[in-house]
Amino acid sequence: MxxxxxxxxxxxxxxxxxxxxxxxxxxxxxxxxxxxxxxxxxxxxxxSANLRFGHVRVMTAAYAAEADQIPNDAALTGVEALKEKLRTLAPEMDWVARIQFGGLLDVPDAGGETRIQAPAAGMAVDLLTPGSIEPGLLNLERILVRGRLPQRAGEVLIGDELARKLGLEPGAPVTLVGSAMHGGMSMANLAVAGTIRFGIQAMDRTGIIADLADIRGALDMEDAAGEVLGLFRDGIYVHERAKALAAAFNAGPAAPSDSFRPVMQTLAQQPGLDxxxxxxxxxxxxxxxxxxxxxxxxxxxxxxxxxxxxxxxxxxxxxxxxxxxxxxxxxxxxxxxxxxxxxxxxxxxxxxxxxxxxxxxxxxxxxxxxxxxxxxxxxxxxxxxxxxxxxxxxxxxxxxxxxxxxxxxxxxxxxxxxxxxxxx
Amino acid sequence: MENGMLIKTTDLTKVYPMGGQSITALDKVNLSFAKGEFAGLVGPSGSGKTTLLNILGSLDVPTRGSAEVLGEKIETLTHRKAAELRNHHIGFIFQTFNLLPVYTVYENVEFPLLLLGMAPAARRRAVLAALEWVHLSDRARSRPAQLSGGQCQRVAIARAVVKKPDLVLADEPTANLDAENSHHILHTMADINRDLGTTFLFSTHDDKVISHLRRKITLIDGRVAKDEPGPAAEKRP
Structure with a gap:
C-alpha cells in the first residue's frame, strides 16, 4: 500500500x-x-568585544560608574600587576590595557603655527610591542586607507575623514592637546603614519589610534590604563564563563567603599549589548x-x-x-x-x-x-x-x-x- | 436474514434537511434482493435511486427504517464496520468511471485488493483475471487518459468485481457511453453475473440497461411504484 x-x-x-x-x-x-x-x-x-569592550572589562568602580565620560582621573593604576593577576585567574584569555581619551588635534602650518584644529576621540592600544594582538583585534591592516601602520613611537593612525578635513597626509605632524590623568594640561607631538576607515561615522570623523606607551607618556598615566580588557582566545563570547569569571574577580578582598577598586564587567553588561x-x-x-x-x-x-x-x-x-x-x-x-x-x-x-x-x-x-x-x-x-x-x-x-x-x-x-x- | 436473501429494506426512509425544510428522498421503501439477481432501479431524476444505492452500499445511513445488507444493519454500522462491509462484499460502478488518473489500469484494478491485504501473487492473478473478464489485458499498463470511455468503464467493472464481491452497485453505468460500448458493458456484467453469481443492482433510466434487467423496480418520489420482472427475466441463469 x-x-x-x-x-x-x-x-x-x-x-x-x-x-x-x-x-x-x-x-x-x-x-x-x-x-x-x-x-x-x-x-x-x-x-564590540574587539573594538570596544572585550569579553570582560576591568575598570575602577569610579571609572565604571562614569565610563561614558571616559574619566581617566579614575583610571586603573598598577596595570602590569593587575594583568598578571588576571592571567593567573583566567589563563585562557588574552588581557590588553587600553586608554580612551579625548583632546584637541592641532595641525601646524609650515611655520609651526596652528593651521587648523579639530576635536579628537582616541584609543591608545599596544601597537608596537612585538606579538601584540591589538592590531589584529582592531583589524588595522584591513581598515588602513592611506599610509602604513605605526612602526615607531610617536606615530598615530587617524580617521580618514578627519584627515581629509584637516588636510593631513601620511607623515604629517600633529599635536594632541589634552588633559593629563591628574588634571593638568598635556601636549604630545605625534606624526600621522596612516589613515583608517572604521566604517562608523563618529569614529571616522574624530578617531585616533595611538600607541599605549605614547599616550601613557602624554597623559601622565605610567603603568595606568582606563581599562583592561579580557578576550577569550577563540574569539567566541561565552556568557556563562564571562559571568563566572567576573563574579570570581569581583568577590576579591577590596572594600566595597573603595571607589578605585578594580571591578570586572561582562560584555553583556555593556550598554546596548545586554x-x-x-x-x-x-x-x-x-x-x-x-x-x-x-x-x-x-x-x-x-x-x-x-x-x-x-x-x-x-x-x-x-x-x-x-x-x-x-x-x-x-x-x-x-x-x-x-x-x-x-x-x-x-x-x-x-x-x-x-x-x-x-x-x-x-x-x-x-x-x-x-x-x-x-x-x-x-x-x-x-x-x-x-x-x-x-x-x-x-x-x-x-x-x-x-x-x-x-x-x-x-x-x-x-x-x-x-x-x-x-x-x- | 431469510435464507438466500442478500438485501432487505424495511420502511426505509431518508430525509435530507434543505435549508429550513426537509426533502424526503426515500419514503418507507420495502424491498428484498436474493443472491444472483440482476435488477435495476428505474425512475426519473430525484426519485431516490442513487440515495437507495448509497444506503445499500453503506455510504449513507437511513433516517428511519432499516436496511440490512448481507446480515449487517446499515443504520447501526460504525464507519469502520461499514468500510469493512464495502471492502469485502460490495463493488461500485459509477456513471463517470471514477478511475484514479495517476494510476495505470492494472493499479486501478489492484487497489481494492490492496485494501483487502491480499498477498502479491494472489493479487496479480486476480487483477489479470479481472482484466481478462473485461477484455483489457492488453491495456494493463495504460493510464485512464489513454483509454476510451467504454474502456474506462470496463476498467471500473474490473475494479468492482476483482475481489469477487457478493454485490455490485452500478449507478447509471452507461450514461456516458455510446450504444455499442453500452452493449458491451452490459454483456460483460451479465457474463460476470452468470459466471460468478454476483448480484448486480443498477440505478438507471437507460433503455439499453433496462432491456437487460431481469427485475425492474420503479421508484417515483422515493416510493416503490412498481416491482416487476424485467425484459430479460426469462434469461435467469
Whole structure:
C-alpha cells in the first residue's frame, strides 16, 4: 500500500512537487535566516568585544560608574600587576590595557603655527610591542586607507575623514592637546603614519589610534590604563564563563567603599549589548515559532487546496472499502514523506547559502555610513549544529500539521457527500 | 436474514434537511434482493435511486427504517464496520468511471485488493483475471487518459468485481457511453453475473440497461411504484 501511495505522490505533481516546493522554501528561509541571525549576533558581539569592550572589562568602580565620560582621573593604576593577576585567574584569555581619551588635534602650518584644529576621540592600544594582538583585534591592516601602520613611537593612525578635513597626509605632524590623568594640561607631538576607515561615522570623523606607551607618556598615566580588557582566545563570547569569571574577580578582598577598586564587567553588561546577548535565545525562539506558524498556515492552505481537490479520490477510496482512519493516516503518511523531502531540500539549500555567507560574506559597508554601533561591515552567517534542525523540524511539522487540519474533511463530511463530489 | 436473501429494506426512509425544510428522498421503501439477481432501479431524476444505492452500499445511513445488507444493519454500522462491509462484499460502478488518473489500469484494478491485504501473487492473478473478464489485458499498463470511455468503464467493472464481491452497485453505468460500448458493458456484467453469481443492482433510466434487467423496480418520489420482472427475466441463469 505504501508503494502504491508513493507511486501516486510521485506521479501527481500537485501532490508532490508543489507541496515539496512550499516546504523546501520555508525550510530554506528558516535555515538561511537563522544562520544569518547567528552570524549577525556573532559579528556584532565580536566587533564590540574587539573594538570596544572585550569579553570582560576591568575598570575602577569610579571609572565604571562614569565610563561614558571616559574619566581617566579614575583610571586603573598598577596595570602590569593587575594583568598578571588576571592571567593567573583566567589563563585562557588574552588581557590588553587600553586608554580612551579625548583632546584637541592641532595641525601646524609650515611655520609651526596652528593651521587648523579639530576635536579628537582616541584609543591608545599596544601597537608596537612585538606579538601584540591589538592590531589584529582592531583589524588595522584591513581598515588602513592611506599610509602604513605605526612602526615607531610617536606615530598615530587617524580617521580618514578627519584627515581629509584637516588636510593631513601620511607623515604629517600633529599635536594632541589634552588633559593629563591628574588634571593638568598635556601636549604630545605625534606624526600621522596612516589613515583608517572604521566604517562608523563618529569614529571616522574624530578617531585616533595611538600607541599605549605614547599616550601613557602624554597623559601622565605610567603603568595606568582606563581599562583592561579580557578576550577569550577563540574569539567566541561565552556568557556563562564571562559571568563566572567576573563574579570570581569581583568577590576579591577590596572594600566595597573603595571607589578605585578594580571591578570586572561582562560584555553583556555593556550598554546596548545586554538585551542582544541575554535575549538572543528568546529572539531566535520567537523567530523560529513565527516561521513555524507561517509555514503551517501556508501548508494548511496548500493542504486544503490539495485535499479539496482530492475529495473525490477520498470518496472513491472510501467507497472501495478504505476506512476513514486509514485514508486519513495515508494522507498524513504522504505529508511526512513530503515534509521529509521538502525539509531536506530546503535545509540543504539554506545551509549552502549560509555556508557561502559564512565563508565569503557580503560587504555592506556602503549601507553603514551612519551607523553608531560597532559592527563588521562584512555580513556573515554562522552555521551551528542547531541550524540543521531549525528548518527541518518545522518544515516536517508544518507539513503534517497543515495536512492534519485540512484532512479533517474526511471525518467531517458524510461519506456520501465526499462520494458525490467525485462525480462533479 | 431469510435464507438466500442478500438485501432487505424495511420502511426505509431518508430525509435530507434543505435549508429550513426537509426533502424526503426515500419514503418507507420495502424491498428484498436474493443472491444472483440482476435488477435495476428505474425512475426519473430525484426519485431516490442513487440515495437507495448509497444506503445499500453503506455510504449513507437511513433516517428511519432499516436496511440490512448481507446480515449487517446499515443504520447501526460504525464507519469502520461499514468500510469493512464495502471492502469485502460490495463493488461500485459509477456513471463517470471514477478511475484514479495517476494510476495505470492494472493499479486501478489492484487497489481494492490492496485494501483487502491480499498477498502479491494472489493479487496479480486476480487483477489479470479481472482484466481478462473485461477484455483489457492488453491495456494493463495504460493510464485512464489513454483509454476510451467504454474502456474506462470496463476498467471500473474490473475494479468492482476483482475481489469477487457478493454485490455490485452500478449507478447509471452507461450514461456516458455510446450504444455499442453500452452493449458491451452490459454483456460483460451479465457474463460476470452468470459466471460468478454476483448480484448486480443498477440505478438507471437507460433503455439499453433496462432491456437487460431481469427485475425492474420503479421508484417515483422515493416510493416503490412498481416491482416487476424485467425484459430479460426469462434469461435467469
Amino acid at each position: 505504501i508503494r502504491f501511495l508513493t507511486k501516486g505522490i510521485l506521479r501527481d505533481r500537485s501532490r508532490s512537487l508543489f507541496p515539496i516546493l512550499i516546504v523546501a522554501a520555508g525550510a530554506f528561509l528558516t535555515v538561511a535566516f537563522y544562520c544569518y541571525i547567528q552570524g549577525a549576533e556573532i559579528n556584532v558581539v565580536r566587533s 538585551i542582544m546577548i541575554e535575549k538572543m535565545g528568546l529572539f531566535t525562539a520567537i523567530l523560529v515559532l513565527v516561521f513555524l506558524l507561517a509555514m503551517s498556515l501556508v501548508q494548511w492552505n496548500a493542504g486544503l487546496i490539495g485535499t479539496l481537490r482530492r475529495h473525490g479520490e477520498f470518496g472513491l477510496r472510501l467507497a472501495l472499502g478504505e476506512s476513514k482512519d486509514r485514508a486519513y493516516l495515508s494522507l498524513l503518511g504522504e505529508a511526512v514523506i513530503i515534509g521529509l523531502i521538502g525539509s531536506a531540500i530546503g535545509t540543504a539549500l539554506g545551509l549552502a547559502l549560509a555556508y557561502y555567507l559564512q565563508a565569503h560574506g557580503i560587504d555592506v559597508s556602503g549601507m553603514m555610513k551612519n551607523m553608531s554601533f560597532l559592527m563588521d561591515p562584512i555580513l556573515r552567517a554562522k552555521i551551528t549544529p542547531f541550524a540543521f534542525a531549525v528548518g527541518f523540524v518545522p518544515g516536517l511539522l508544518a507539513s503534517v500539521i497543515g495536512t492534519a487540519i485540512a484532512g479533517r474533511a474526511i471525518y467531517k463530511r458524510r461519506t456520501a457527500t465526499l462520494f458525490k463530489e467525485l462525480e462533479t
